[in-house]
Amino acid sequence: MKKYSLLATGLLLLSHSLAAPLALAAEVDVDALIQEAERASYYSGNDGRSDARMMIVDNQGRKQLRQFTILRRDVSDNGDQQMMVFFSRPSDVKDTVFRVEKHVDVSVDDDRWLYLPALDLVKRISAGDKRTSFVGSHFYYEDVSGRAISEDTFVLQSDEADAYVLKATPKAPDTVEFTYYVVRINKTTKLPMEINFFKANGDNYRRVEAIKIEDIQGHPTVVRSKVSDLQTGGYTLMEFRNITYDLGLDDDVFSERSLRNPPQQWLN
């Protein structure tokens, strides 16, 4: 909730009751809302698969494309997750596989592996800054796997007709490049539709948008999204296709075996 409007509302109602604005704020349980938004964005079904295509456009208009299939399995809702990303195009990354064991406990680093087919090498990757480019795109690793909601403090900024607008401030500001971000969460789907990232001087330098939503097995799902670097003009489009939830993916699928010998039945 905007401090200004809160103050204005408060002043307006001061003569009547001090409790009124507090009651208004209490209507929206911010903690519950961000948990719902996290579930809607990253935890639809118990597991899922999707084909994905990305187009990376740099500030000079040069384009790169990436095509891959994602398999995901939730260990628990809003909890740990297993993920595999199988690249099929372009040809220099074909058959490269990326595996993540995501831990929501921020004190435990995610486990990550990369399979490089030309060397038949399974390479364990050290925990890195999650706010670095995912395969050269404007998406960060964290945009793909989800930033733990426990890492930020959320405040309701405004309650609009179709959306809640929250301001998030990092609890560990030294670990991220933003000072705060503002996220619009759709009231019906609970999906974050737009996230704007700001520097300390109020400069809005980065935007993540959900462009197109489809209902898949009862789960509203972002099928097109865009990340823009508002400073350089570069951006990345990501499109998901052939999405299926609740396939019954087994724990075994998320293993070294699948790095070297991809589980074709879930990929095609």
Next chain:
Amino acid sequence: MTYLVNEVCVTLHNNGSTKMKLRPSLRHALRLLCLTPLLLSGVHVQAQQVSVPPEKPTQDEWDMGEWAEPEQQTYRINGFVEAAAGWRLSDDPVINGRSTLADLRVQLQVDRDFSQSRISLSADVYYDGVLDQAKAQVRELAWQGNLSSLGQWGTKVDAKLGQQVLTWGTGDYVFLNDLFAKDFQSFFAGRDDEYLKAPSLSAKFSGYFDWANIDLVITPEFTPDNYINGDYFSFFSPQYSPISGTNVAPRFSVTGAQLPASPEYAVRISKSLGSTELALYGYRGFYKSPSSMTDTGLATFSALRVYGASAITPFAQGLFNAEFAYYDSTDDGHGTHPQIPNSQARYLLGYEQELVKNLTGSVQWYLERTADYASLLSHSLTPEFEPAHSRIVVTQRLMYRALQQTLTFNAFNFYSTSDADGYLKFSTDYSPTDDWRLTGGVNVFYGDHPHTFFNQFADASNAFIRLRLFY
């Protein structure tokens, strides 16, 4: 960038007209390849002129050009064309010419997926301008799949049968329990890292069980490393070099009766405990480089058994790895045979961490402890050139990614504290589009003594450049 590319082309043309003895058709192809980046940079300039991206992505943009429809075909064909050139930084008195790398290469990859398996081919055809030879290498021609059709037990077993590249172990450019074939000529010359591993015709069986995973690799015909033999780089000979004052470049290859007739067996048993991965290894075969000599003075590969273990685990902000291997030189059990390597215990400790955003650093400490060392010295014909009882190598790697990961810098340094020598490998990759990648770098060998492991290759120090066009 254009300047660099021009330089490659000029040099390739020069080589072409002098030492490479290119046939007219190849020379034409090379010129075409050299023109391509100029064309690409033309596109680049045009793109710059229309650099304002639209505010909102249009419907057309979401078609993503030729990727409008997902791939449906059952087989896929792709690959690349590459030109590569490299030059010695100084003359080598025993090798004519400065050229260390002059490849014009085509790689073709074809895959066909079936419901439970896949057949894949990856083959290189290239003209090697240093040797003036056309060459072919099948890097992969293999069937990979599950053995469930053989019975219930088979659901837990995968096989990969055929020509293939194999890798395991925890080291970074340092191999203890990985006895699969390596190509040091390519590594030293500055070919892409993928060529550090040479293919072998092998059968690999991988069993995935609750208690552990087991990999068994059988290579029926012994596949040696592509060792340094004098073709491109000379090496120190304890017999001849002290007399001549130079390295030797005999351009030898071990053939016939000196090649082992028995198969190679390699096994790994691995298990994950939480975030920690543990493995045990075994190998039965032969030294992969001809480090032994027959009684008649011919180079050969003596028998070798290796037993080892490794662990890798997250530690502090990074990854810690440890590996051990015991090299049992079974043809020289007591270290008394001067022409056969002694047994060794090899140890590796490593740590890797992202230092700052996009910059990753790693260090490794490696020890080779020679068994029966007193016996080695007393039986050696040239004890003054034997390595120290404990040969220690430390390595450092720095990798930096810039420009949205289109530009990568990689510096890797081996330094031996016991030999006072080292090897610095630096390379940089630039690939702002999916269509091409330009790579340049240096391999620098340095040290105090002419006979030590790395410094014997001081005259092999080189600079290289490669341009790869993907199709």
